[in-house]
Amino acid sequence: MTDWTRTVLVGVDGSEGAAEAVRWAARLASGRDLGLELVHCLQLAGLLRGGELARSAELFEGIRRDGERIAAEARELALSVDASLDVCSEALTDSAPALLIARSYAARMVVLGRTGIGGFAGMLVGATTAAVVGHAGCPVAVVRGRHGDGLVPQDGPVVVGVDGSACSDAVIEAAFEEAGFRQVPLLAVHAWIDVVYDSAESSARLMPQWESLQPAEERLLAQRLAGWQEKYPDVEVRRKLVRDRPRHVLLDKSSRAQLLVVGSRGRGGFAGMLMGSTSQAMVHHASCPVLVVRESRR
Known part of the structure; x- marks a missing residue:
């Protein structure tokens, strides 16, 4: 069974901001011998509106495959930082804020990107970040880069x-x-x-x-x-x-x-x-x- 207290939890959605968060979290997990948990929440809002059930099932299958691709790519990115990392990736149908908050109580840290799409749309301007930062059971890191080049710094105090x-x-x-x-x-x-x-x-x-x-x-x-x-x-x-x-x-x-x-x-x-x-x-x-x-x- 995974020791969640030694796990860094990362929300991923396929955006560049999420990719930077995965790299940052992977370096942290590698240096501290921690596990890495990557979760992607499928964007299912409005799926059943204005369409037939069969069409909705087809759309869901497409969204599910895309979500699994995003989760798998995030895992590959983490392993490119350290191939020996213990990485688990999932694509789930849960609400992004609810899932991250619930799992945060058994995690070492939650890591989010500076921007988001899909399941983490409006990450820095809407309710998701406020909910996670305000209610998480562990520290929450929002990975931001330098203004201008957007690169996440690795030096300085x-x-x-x-x-x-x-x-x-x-x-x-x-x-x-x-x-x-x-x-x-x-x-x-x-x-x-x-x-x-x-x-x-x-x-x-x-x-x-x-x-x-x-x-x-x-x-x-x-x-x-x-x-x-x-x-x-x-x-x-x-x-x-x-x-x-x-x-x-x-x-x-x-x-x-x-x-x-x-x-x-x-x-x-x-x-x-x-x-x-x-x-x-x-x-x-x-x-x-x-x-x-x-x-x-x-």
């Missing part, structure tokens, strides 16, 4: 957005894990111009004298990172404390990073992270893959 939310520890842990795996520096960004905390750790909401608040914000960032630096002593940590909106800073840093790690929810500078202003900006506009981590991350 891992960048993480640090705030004071309950999700912060899970986000930082994931960022250290990714930086350690890639053997690259970790850039921890704390943007505090519009910080709004519910705790006493920051009073930025009440005081406009930014310079007087900077030492407290520096201590907050240091405290958030301290325990994880001890756990991952080989990871070089760089800190960036800025008076700016988080989305501005993180989008800028993504242009020189190989991975951007953010939380699915946040407080203060990361308020509304459940596909809200900051996380939505990252998923839509970042210049590198984005890893979205939920508080319930295993």
Whole structure:
């Protein structure tokens, strides 16, 4: 039986964005000795409308064959990255969001492409990404490339957005894990111009004298990172404390990073992270893959 907790789950649909996601996920699975699960959801909406049953059966058979072809090609692509990978590919009739969310609770990570067609149509602008990012039981990676050439970067640091939310520890842990795996520096960004905390750790909401608040914000960032630096002593940590909106800073840093790690929810500078202003900006506009981590991350 497949050990799903050691499986990377990838949604595929035949698009170039999905192909980049398969390559990215295959490299990750290869480096960590993980299995790869590739799933394609058949586009069956409207199949029975305005047609006879026999015609619908013929159309379904064509859609099924096309789906199996897409799944098989995705498997071949993954094996071209590492022929020794344990890869399983399927073409299913389930709803794409429902299937990915259900299987995510037994997966190490879900990986999606930057764009989609077929079963994943409108992946980055519709309900599918919002549903998966908002409800998955494991981290969700949206594989994006550099603006201009579209190439997915494989160099540069891992960048993480640090705030004071309950999700912060899970986000930082994931960022250290990714930086350690890639053997690259970790850039921890704390943007505090519009910080709004519910705790006493920051009073930025009440005081406009930014310079007087900077030492407290520096201590907050240091405290958030301290325990994880001890756990991952080989990871070089760089800190960036800025008076700016988080989305501005993180989008800028993504242009020189190989991975951007953010939380699915946040407080203060990361308020509304459940596909809200900051996380939505990252998923839509970042210049590198984005890893979205939920508080319930295993």
